[in-house]
Amino acid sequence: MCHSPDSRPPAPPVVGEVAEHGETTLTSADGTTFLAYRAVPAEPNGRGVVIFPDVRGLHPFYRDLAVRYAEAGFHAVAIDYFGRTAGTGERGDDFDYLPHVRQVTDEQLDADARAAAATLPGPVFVVGFCFGGAHAWRVAASVEGFAGGVGYYGSLRFIDGWEPKGPGSPVLMLLGGADRGATPEQFAALRSSLERAGIEVEQHVYEGAPHSFFDRSATEWAEACADSWRRILAFTSRHG
Template identity: 25%
Template sequence: MQKETRPIPQEAFDWYDEYAHGLIDRRTFLSRLSSLSAVGISMAAITPALMPNYAKAEQVSFNDQSILATFETFSSPEGHGEGRGYLVKPRELQETAPVVLVIHENRGLNPYIKDVARRLAKAGFVAFAPDALYPLGGYPGNDDMGRKMQRSMDRVKIENDFIAAAKFLKKHSLSNGKLGAVGFCFGGYIVNMLAATIPQYLDAGVPFYGTPAAKSIRKNIKAPLMIQLGELDKRVNATWPEYEKDLKANNVDYIMHMYEKANHGFHNDSTGRYDKESAELAWKRTMNFFEKHLTKS
């Protein structure tokens, strides 16, 4: 007889979110997970469901013949001096195309974010995904180590690296002059920050479950924004009412989508937080949004 599989309780996802964002340490996280054994859920069953499995996150192969991927460096004088990212374009691109900056979570340029860049190229955009960890040697191949590395870095310099990356991409020889940005978690925050910091460069932004830029600079936002939030993401959602108030006060063209019963990280198809229906709808909306704001004069 097949053994019944118990669903992962919501508190386990909440604990993982706290751990992933440095609110609790690994020991506390694992201790909390072990407490679930009292209700018949073993650590061996739950841990793989929460931790990323990047073999699941390749929707577009790096060998896909319709795209071409390279790594490019860019100057970042106000950041770490030099940055590096993963540039993906449609292989048959003859002239220029809209460009989209892809911004990773708080752990560096992992395989999931590279795949997101490939998905954009497959859809006809030129995508560029910088690695904030490049000054330390780049994403280490392990998310826990990646988080530790990123926490050790100067936050202001990281932000300036992404500002430099946005400027680099906007002026790239493949760019049609229209710049979009999409980011996830920390990357969602960076999209909001770019919109408020370099409004003259950004033409459209899609932050997935990202916190807002500092209140003092939100008045600078000019680009249309599509805010993507998961209903169960209490931490980020708590920041939304005030952010929305400021967007309205400054007449920003924005739309917010709240995805029912979706967790923080619902778009990331390498973990148990992935919500296929919500992720696919959010991505379809993202593509339509970029198509509207980046391909038309």
């Protein structure tokens, strides 16, 4: 399970200014209103990111991460998954997210991702973590309108049974070598299925790094976090 600390996410290699940031609400195609957190760069790089959080939805870590992306020049929006089941009200530390996670469907997440992407200029990428990491790969491979998908230590059980059907956008897989959420064989099988469907895959494994190395173990794995930032900047520049 993913448990991010309250500290800010690791900084991008070059930190710029943020023009504005704050909580907002978006409306999906089915009329659902859901929470989001947007951040606008002072010096845009011409690209946008939709951030898919871990199983807890729009946790403060991911609000701060949207700001980090804006510091790197991206128009960014982090989304919540639970507008249909938990509404848009305040949630305390005792929020029981698991029953809500189990009710999220691929179709709902896709619609919410599209609604978020529609608010961003330029080529838009999805970047996800754990639950969101697996779905970032799935969305990039199967939903039109995204330039690519980046997934950190995607929990493959959340996309169990899904198979890419045709050419989609490129994906970047950032994996922890000591991740217990999925086996190397399972990640290899996903990569093979993506490549068979004609999807370009870039993968990097941080040997010894655990699941959630970018958040709960960021201090210990600072070098891996910094390297992942560099890879994301290169990936989005190349495909944007």
